[in-house]
Amino acid sequence: MSARDVADVAVIGTGIIGLSTAWAVSGLGMRVLLVGPRSHTGQASAAAGAMLAPFSETAAGDDPLSSPAEITHRAAARASYGDWLARLRSESGRVVSMTDGIWLVATAHGQGDLEALELAARAARDQGASAEPHPPSEVPGLSPARTCPAHAALWLPGEASVDIVELLDALSHLLSVRENVRWADTSAVALEPGTAGSDGPLVVRCADRERYEAGRVVLAVGSGTGALAAASPGLSLGLPLVLAGKGVSVLVRDTGFALPTTVRTPMRRFACGAHLVPRAGGAAYLGATNRLTPPGETSTAPALEEILTVVQSVGDELNTGVYHRELADVAVGHRPYTLDHLPLVGPTEDPRVLAATATYRNGVLLAPYVAGLIAGHLSGAGPLDARPWRPTRPVAVPSLGEALGDRIQMLIDVLLPAEGVTAPWHLDLQALLGVAARHLVESPDDARWRPLHRLWDRAPVVETLPVLLRAVRDLPHVANSAAGRSPARKDAPSGRSKTGPVSRQRWRQHRLTPFGVRLSPAGQADLDELPPERLKSLLLREHLLLLRGFTGGSTVDKFEAFARRLGPLVVWGDAPIASVVAKAEPDDHVHDTGFMPLHWDGVYKPDTPDIQMFQCLKAVGTAASGGATLFSDTTRVIAGAAPGTLDLWRALTFRYERPLGGEMLSRSCPLVVEHPHTGEPTLRFTEPVPDGVHILNPPNLTLERAPSGCDSAEAIQQIRDALYDPRYMYAHRWRVGDIVLADNRALLHTREPYPPGTERHLLRAHVRIGDVAGDTPADRTSLAGQEVG
Numbered sequence: 001m002s003a004r005d006v007a008d009v010a011v012i013g014t015g016i017i018g019l020s021t022a023w024a025v026s027g028l029g030m031r032v033l034l035v036g037p038r039s040h041t042g043q044a045s046a047a048a049g050a051m052l053a054p055f056s057e058t059a060a061g062d063d064p065l066s067s068p069a070e071i072t073h074r075a076a077a078r079a080s081y082g083d084w085l086a087r088l089r090s091e092s093g094r095v096v097s098m099t100d101g102i103w104l105v106a107t108a109h110g111q112g113d114l115e116a117l118e119l120a121a122r123a124a125r126d127q128g129a130s131a132e133p134h135p136p137s138e139v140p141g142l143s144p145a146r147t148c149p150a151h152a153a154l155w156l157p158g159e160a161s162v163d164i165v166e167l168l169d170a171l172s173h174l175l176s177v178r179e180n181v182r183w184a185d186t187s188a189v190a191l192e193p194g195t196a197g198s199d200g201p202l203v204v205r206c207a208d209r210e211r212y213e214a215g216r217v218v219l220a221v222g223s224g225t226g227a228l229a230a231a232s233p234g235l236s237l238g239l240p241l242v243l244a245g246k247g248v249s250v251l252v253r254d255t256g257f258a259l260p261t262t263v264r265t266p267m268r269r270f271a272c273g274a275h276l277v278p279r280a281g282g283a284a285y286l287g288a289t290n291r292l293t294p295p296g297e298t299s300t301a302p303a304l305e306e307i308l309t310v311v312q313s314v315g316d317e318l319n320t321g322v323y324h325r326e327l328a329d330v331a332v333g334h335r336p337y338t339l340d341h342l343p344l345v346g347p348t349e350d351p352r353v354l355a356a357t358a359t360y361r362n363g364v365l366l367a368p369y370v371a372g373l374i375a376g377h378l379s380g381a382g383p384l385d386a387r388p389w390r391p392t393r394p395v396a397v398p399s400l401g402e403a404l405g406d407r408i409q410m411l412i413d414v415l416l417p418a419e420g421v422t423a424p425w426h427l428d429l430q431a432l433l434g435v436a437a438r439h440l441v442e443s444p445d446d447a448r449w450r451p452l453h454r455l456w457d458r459a460p461v462v463e464t465l466p467v468l469l470r471a472v473r474d475l476p477h478v479a480n481s482a483a484g485r486s487p488a489r490k491d492a493p494s495g496r497s498k499t500g501p502v503s504r505q506r507w508r509q510h511r512l513t514p515f516g517v518r519l520s521p522a523g524q525a526d527l528d529e530l531p532p533e534r535l536k537s538l539l540l541r542e543h544l545l546l547l548r549g550f551t552g553g554s555t556v557d558k559f560e561a562f563a564r565r566l567g568p569l570v571v572w573g574d575a576p577i578a579s580v581v582a583k584a585e586p587d588d589h590v591h592d593t594g595f596m597p598l599h600w601d602g603v604y605k606p607d608t609p610d611i612q613m614f615q616c617l618k619a620v621g622t623a624a625s626g627g628a629t630l631f632s633d634t635t636r637v638i639a640g641a642a643p644g645t646l647d648l649w650r651a652l653t654f655r656y657e658r659p660l661g662g663e664m665l666s667r668s669c670p671l672v673v674e675h676p677h678t679g680e681p682t683l684r685f686t687e688p689v690p691d692g693v694h695i696l697n698p699p700n701l702t703l704e705r706a707p708s709g710c711d712s713a714e715a716i717q718q719i720r721d722a723l724y725d726p727r728y729m730y731a732h733r734w735r736v737g738d739i740v741l742a743d744n745r746a747l748l749h750t751r752e753p754y755p756p757g758t759e760r761h762l763l764r765a766h767v768r769i770g771d772v773a774g775d776t777p778a779d780r781t782s783l784a785g786q787e788v789g
């Protein structure tokens, strides 16, 4: 390929993602231009432990990585890894060592580690993989310091690790000899629109002054994504912020003790724990740190303190023998990650440019999987529908005020991480930080704060907050206004206080089955303390949140106030809050106790609510007495549908009709509709009433658009069966005080019948998120005869 030739695809970036993608795309017979350094020094990939860890990367309190969808992607990536390595071996002639199994060990870090082991075990079992608890004494290679005893161990035979040096070498070798791959050992300076307009090839301008043309460009530049996008103003990519988590890892020539397989601790919030991974020839990998690097400050040198941290945590927590081994190498890399911690894979706003990055802690595991998605998209065989990873999805950016309000407790934990901090000490610091935070947020124009606000704008993540607050805290006028409380003392007493250990989180998350998350306070917490933006982004990801045990929502007024904090209310009728309760003489099936069709709220309304909220005032007694509210997650239904079924569903449009108040309401809507906030495909469907069942004002549905030959009754039955599949349906049994937030755009809901006369009383509110409501394909479809009020 000469410089003037147009490549079919330019892959920019030569880390594990770029190399794997270039291999997959060249396998399609396309002409590939690979742009990036041949040397792996400084890459996240080269610094990686290269554990293939779909389950042990799950951490308590780390929402995105613990989401079932992410674990499913990771498990799928793991399942095909062996075949991928075998193909690599046969095409490159190079062997890449893989060691099966990972030991996950809970150490002196306490309850958090134990919870993480439970989460990992559950994640593995949910995916049909094995997770075996063992006493720590049975873990080969585990010999921690006496001050860091191990409390529990989990053997995960479905996990593995690979030798990353061998892997990168094999891929590099293969791509160097492929005829349809040209490797430009330089870096891309900018992407430019070509002369042929918006459908023509793009120009990749490089540091060696060459300009290459390519029909499509895959951005696999890891933590360099933001810089390259910013240097390419002629293209509108619409990518979210990509941050860098700097990782330092250490290689020792040999361990001096037997290490048949990887031994590691769980992740701990931003920190990724201690890892000891066997490498070829008896060498071992010790990892790793994870420190936020604000954009533009990508440092490639390790600080001595970072090396010390790695050695000390692996030495103390896993095996003290490493202290005396010979150093072979120290690697530094920057993990690319987004604020929602999900990868960016697929077309950007400019369909000619695809993103393949932000794989954060799992890029080595995900590389073949991501490469397969990109190649499938480029070949047209499998247009990319990896919705949660869609590069143009909205990613919430918290304001500094919100972040501080939410995180003061966590900051205290970060600044004073020991378990044994005493309560008065904790209060001193809380007061001081509260004052510091107020100064910072309330005086944005104060010249002294400007650099701090700039820092926040570049890296709006909790890891930035300690830096900001330390700077503000040290200003005398801030310290003085901390209401006479003493500033942080170095001689603070340690050990547990009489009032117990400091809680590490204000509330805890528990996964519901088969989807949704329960939030409950760690001690006592008020609904008002829950940060609205975080709740909404959690809801959009999980689709259902149960808030249980919070104070402050016990009256209609308080429930309404809480709902209004999430967004403007959608009000039908006089009252903003509806009472969902059976009536003695019901005028509609909503106020009856029998069968209710599965539906979404607002079928016949012009304004579809985004969030449906319930609060339980009175609950039905037992499971046997019915009355549960059933939610079907249609995004999961779609994900589980066979490709042929989904193609049929995409071709269907239903018309719904139902009588109400003397009028006939009517609505036509495609079955598959894009979620306006997440872009996920969803199903919009109102179930017909089964034969022999009679309800007030029954809905009727007819197929308005369908491929020829489609059997309407069969199609409806198939949809219904899928929606009621227990893998996709969550049944909520009410307890008094429960608040449920449901994503009305993704879910359909109904209610189990229950005996008349049973006490069951719910409050309901409808909330709109942002200003996109009413602008979806579903809302744009015909609303003939729509009900108003």
Ligand SMILES: Cc1cc2nc3c(=O)[nH]c(=O)nc-3n(C[C@H](O)[C@H](O)[C@H](O)COP(=O)(O)OP(=O)(O)OC[C@H]3O[C@@H](n4cnc5c(N)ncnc54)[C@H](O)[C@@H]3O)c2cc1C
Pocket: 012, 013, 014, 015, 016, 017, 018, 035, 036, 037, 042, 043, 044, 045, 046, 047, 048, 049, 050, 051, 052, 053, 186, 187, 188, 189, 220, 221, 222, 223, 224, 225, 228, 245, 246, 247, 248, 249, 287, 288, 289, 332, 333, 334, 335, 336, 356, 357, 358, 359, 360, 361, 362, 363, 364, 365, 366
């Ligand atoms: C210490 C550490 C431990 C890890 N452990 C694991 C693990 O055990 N398991 C796991 O699965 N993952 C792990 N990860 C995460 C994994 O390494 C990353 O997710 C993955 O390597 C990201 O790959 P990448 O190709 O996107 O980025 P990188 O490997 O950083 O590669 C990006 C490449 O793009 C190049 N580039 C940047 N800008 C340009 C430009 N303008 N033009 C051309 N080229 C450019 C860079 O030079 C670099 O070569 C770890 C990461 C670190 C740092």
